Amino acid sequence: MPEKKVLEMREVWVRYGSQIILEAVNLDLEKPEGLLGIIGPNGGGKTTFLKVLLGLLKPYRGKVKLFGKSPEKSRELVGYVPQYKRFDYDFPISVWEVVLTGRISHAGFLKRYREEDKLAAKKALETVEMLNFKERQIGQLSGGQRQRVLIARALASSPKLLLLDEPDSGLDPHMQEELYHLLGRLKKDMAILMVTHDLSAVSIHVDKIACLNRKLHYHNSKELPIEDLEATYQCPVELIAHGIPHRVLKQHKD
Amino acid sequence: MLELLQHSFMQNAFAAAILASIACGIIGVYVVVKKIVFISGGIAHASFGGIGLGYYLGINPMYGLLPFSLLSALALGTVSKKSKIPEDSAIGILWSFGMALGIILVRLTPGYAPNLMTYLFGNILTVPRFDIYMMLGLDLIILGTVYLFYKEFLALCFDEEFTTVQGLPSQKLYLLLLCIIALTIVVMIKVVGIILVIALLTIPAALSRKFTYNLKKMMFLSSLFGGLVSVSGIVFSYLFDLPSGATIILVLCLLYGLVGFGKELLERKGVSFGF
Numbered sequence: 001m002p003e004k005k006v007l008e009m010r011e012v013w014v015r016y017g018s019q020i021i022l023e024a025v026n027l028d029l030e031k032p033e034g035l036l037g038i039i040g041p042n043g044g045g046k047t048t049f050l051k052v053l054l055g056l057l058k059p060y061r062g063k064v065k066l067f068g069k070s071p072e073k074s075r076e077l078v079g080y081v082p083q084y085k086r087f088d089y090d091f092p093i094s095v096w097e098v099v100l101t102g103r104i105s106h107a108g109f110l111k112r113y114r115e116e117d118k119l120a121a122k123k124a125l126e127t128v129e130m131l132n133f134k135e136r137q138i139g140q141l142s143g144g145q146r147q148r149v150l151i152a153r154a155l156a157s158s159p160k161l162l163l164l165d166e167p168d169s170g171l172d173p174h175m176q177e178e179l180y181h182l183l184g185r186l187k188k189d190m191a192i193l194m195v196t197h198d199l200s201a202v203s204i205h206v207d208k209i210a211c212l213n214r215k216l217h218y219h220n221s222k223e224l225p226i227e228d229l230e231a232t233y234q235c236p237v238e239l240i241a242h243g244i245p246h247r248v249l250k251q252h253k254d
Numbered sequence: 255m256l257e258l259l260q261h262s263f264m265q266n267a268f269a270a271a272i273l274a275s276i277a278c279g280i281i282g283v284y285v286v287v288k289k290i291v292f293i294s295g296g297i298a299h300a301s302f303g304g305i306g307l308g309y310y311l312g313i314n315p316m317y318g319l320l321p322f323s324l325l326s327a328l329a330l331g332t333v334s335k336k337s338k339i340p341e342d343s344a345i346g347i348l349w350s351f352g353m354a355l356g357i358i359l360v361r362l363t364p365g366y367a368p369n370l371m372t373y374l375f376g377n378i379l380t381v382p383r384f385d386i387y388m389m390l391g392l393d394l395i396i397l398g399t400v401y402l403f404y405k406e407f408l409a410l411c412f413d414e415e416f417t418t419v420q421g422l423p424s425q426k427l428y429l430l431l432l433c434i435i436a437l438t439i440v441v442m443i444k445v446v447g448i449i450l451v452i453a454l455l456t457i458p459a460a461l462s463r464k465f466t467y468n469l470k471k472m473m474f475l476s477s478l479f480g481g482l483v484s485v486s487g488i489v490f491s492y493l494f495d496l497p498s499g500a501t502i503i504l505v506l507c508l509l510y511g512l513v514g515f516g517k518e519l520l521e522r523k524g525v526s527f528g529f
Contacts, residue, residue, distance in 0.1 A: 054419050055419075056415070056418065056419070075420065075421045076421065080416065082413070082415065082416065087412075087413070088289075090463075091287055091411075091412055092463065092466065092467045092468060092469050092472055093408065093467075094467070094468070097408065098412065100405075101408070101409040101412065101413070101416065101417070101420070102420070104405060104406070104409050104417070104420050104422060105420045105422060107405070109406070109422075110402050110403065110406075112405070113405065139467075153416075157420075
């Protein structure tokens with residue numbers, strides 16, 4: 001049996017009221033490995049795009065398949081890392097308890113967490129190098145550490161596709177670099193799709209890049225035609241490409 | 255002091271205070287950490303319709319209150335999430351709808367409505383034995399549900415979206431939590447009344463949060479605070495002939511202020527709390 005495609009989107013349209021948020025989006029991910037970065041301005045539909053993949057939002061037209069099934073039915077293969085800034089960090093919950101919630105569907109309804117759930121949570125915390133912090137209340141961590149805990153929560157269920165919503169926002173350059181390094185390790189075992197408005201995220205660890213601003217521009221490569229970027233951001237590319245640490249964009253043609 | 259306990263109405267009062275403190279101590283923690291104080295207030299006030307219905311039908315108002323509060327919880331939970339109007343507007347509308355319905359029904363009932371004030375402001379010194387048994391039964395249901403759904407409720411309160419993505423029926427879990435809040439409100443009504451329910455639901459939990467970051471410990475501490483304060487509130491209200499519900503709330507507010515202020519002061523000097 002041929003392996004199922006990780007992700008298949010065909011002509012996906014999403015609208016909110018009369019406003020169109022996503023227009024005719026097509027995307028294919030074949031193999032469960034590699035890191036796809038999706039960049040686009042704020043309000044360009046990045047979060048909506050993720051919500052469609054998570055089955056939280058239904059497109060009014062088009063087809064979405066994850067591992068050959070609908071998003072709702074493939075949730076056990078998908079790990080999700082939301083924007084870490086939207087949490088109440090005063091919440092009385094420890095790092096350990098947060099990561100265990102990533103096993104909640106495996107443990108079963110109304111049952112306590114089993115040994116194998118705890119083992120998976122421990123392994124996930126080791127992967128992100130946060131096991132020493134497991135007793136900490138989540139408010140007592142730095143931004144980068146919180147981000148790692150949320151990644152561990154998603155990893156606890158051993159996903160084949162990892163979705164990250166602006167994981168790099170609010171992190172200082174050093175912490176961003178650590179984050180990309182971690183994602184660079186993880187992408188060998190799973191497909192990773194991350195959305196970001198920050199172009200400096202397009203670092204050496206990203207394998208492919210797409211641009212999203214209502215429409216998705218994607219050429220199955222790491223190289224990004226200037227026209228696509230300009231169509232996405234609607235401003236001269238020099239402005240946004242300024243200060244990229246690892247230059248992956250093509251040089252301008254004279 | 256001890257002769258207080260010889261009156262059977264006092265025994266009932268203390269039993270009611272303790273049963274209410276357990277329920278609101280545990281459930282209040284969910285209300286506070288999930289920040290659903292306003293919707294809980296909505297359930298409490300909308301439930302007044304049930305009391306009015308009880309009077310109108312000539313049955314024990316508690317029988318009207320119980321189903322009506324559950325219904326209000328389901329209606330508020332569904333409308334606030336699903337409707338197009340903002341959540342707080344939806345709550346405000348249902349809040350006043352229930353109250354207005356109750357007032358009309360009481361007015362339509364022939365004769366004088368005895369004990370109406372008891373439901374609005376609480377009077378713990380007049381709690382009958384039957385109500386104590388009912389409170390005990392509800393406490394057991396509340397404790398059992400929290401025991402069974404502990405990990406689901408924790409996940410739901412911390413991150414509802416993630417809980418959905420994990421494949422759990424988070425909307426149903428949320429409605430269940432609101433129903434448990436409704437039962438807690440029924441348990442508390444005789445103690446502090448509809449108007450003051452929110453105080454007993456939030457203050458002990460908010461107070462316990464100052465001492466621990468563990469949800470279970472918070473539940474234990476907030477039940478303890480609630481119990482100590484309600485018992486001492488009853489004693490004060492008996493000694494000084496003051497309304498019991500309001501006295502309990504004032505003692506709670508005072509304690510919250512003192513603890514908050516004292517903790518701030520000590521922490522500035524470098525003493526830290528927490529266990």
